[in-house]
Amino acid sequence: MLTFISDLHLSPAVPGITALFEAFLASLPKRQINSLYILGDFFDHWVGDDDCRDPYNARIIAALRQAADQGIELNLLHGNRDFLLGQDFATAAGLRLLPDPYVLSVVTWQFVLSHGDALCTDDQDYQAFRAQVRGHAWQADFLAKPLAERKAIAAALRQRSEAIKAEKRDEANYLMDVNAATVEDFLRDNGYATLIHGHTHRPERHDHIVDGIHCERWVLSDWHQDHTRAWGDCLVWDGDTLQRESLELPLA
Template sequence: MATPGHWRSIALISDIHLHEEDGHTHGLWKTWMSGGASSAADALFILGDLFEVWIGDDCLASAKNDFLRSCIESIRECATQIPVYFMAGNRDFLLGPDAAKAANMTWLPDPAIVTLGDQRIVLTHGDALCTDDVPYQAFRRQVRSSQWQSDFLAKPLTERAAIARGLREASKAQQAKQYAEKKSWADVNDEAALDWLEQANATTLIHGHTHHANDHPLPGGRMRVVLSDWDANASPPRAQVLKVMNSGAMERQDIPAKVRPA
């Protein structure tokens, strides 16, 4: 993707994990989308896990999903000001063309190469690069297959929601175990990241997924940049936007969040 020549910067976010039970994070995100996003840059790129779970675009037609429709409307309103691009994550990989059209956002493949000024940037959610986590990669291949998705989307919404809850609980338990044991294989493999950069003839790779915002220098002057997740309930709250300028400079911008009383 070659960006228009007049673009001076792009904004990137990921791992907002919007869900109805977390009104604080949703409210912060919604407020930023209504004005902050359009003033931050010339375009917004969402690199996956915008939603905690997405069980199919037909969920928007359910009378019980006012929350999701409200989120889609927030994106649509933002998209009237600046272009919004969306890349699926491991939580919302079933977000499809109907939802993207309703939100007026452009769907991006994973990975995607973006040219901004003189720089080529590889964008990815990040989970595909966690190659040392063999069980997860097997699971990822399964749920990303057209057969699995077809079978899953054929089930009633209530059944899909129950399956999704089970997968979320299993994922949380596995993450807790990984953090407790300090498993490095839960992170992106730098050799795999470097291979992607070399194939793309790019110097910078930007991703989310791991929730560990940081800059990781790689051989050859290359860089792996990790986006922050959003959690307005954390102490201190986490809500960060990465702004990338056409000059090559990058700036992490923290979105102010009111600290909730304990």
């Protein structure tokens, strides 16, 4: 059995979500789930693999490594917040980094996995930013800066995005949804496979008819916490059907 999650935005600021993830990971063997696919924005921010030694990051890496050692196949593709996760992190955590998009063929079905930000083509400012930061030159330049400076830059970017979010009041306006024509092209280019993505924080199952072919698009939720509980969702493939499951952890 396979399971898919996205947009946990893990950081020391969300201990409830962190605990929910650790409980989720620990529950996989007894649920006979042997493959986990993390579809980006796993971490709230990642400034380079030399930050693996940070105590919080080391804790997450240890939890992943423990699951990998128990025989869970771990896979991760980048989101817009953690696209600098690299091979040193992957090796330490015992996981495989996947390209975006990634076509996943199982015995009776075909999925295509993506974070989803590349589908939001109505947001031209973001797509320009994305093209820049996903380029080799920008990344080489950024990673050459001292770790403390990279952390300061990430904190400033976070503060700016929080300010924009507060200004626009609700997340629905803050995060644009996917562009329908871009989704159709994407499905056509990827063999009309069942698309699973996150990023938009709009959990839903959509039907698309592309070239007369019925395609499904499943959107994962981001994860949340308040003072009483942490919650999120996952998709589970049992070899026959894909189902959404709610995840929840009460917090003392």
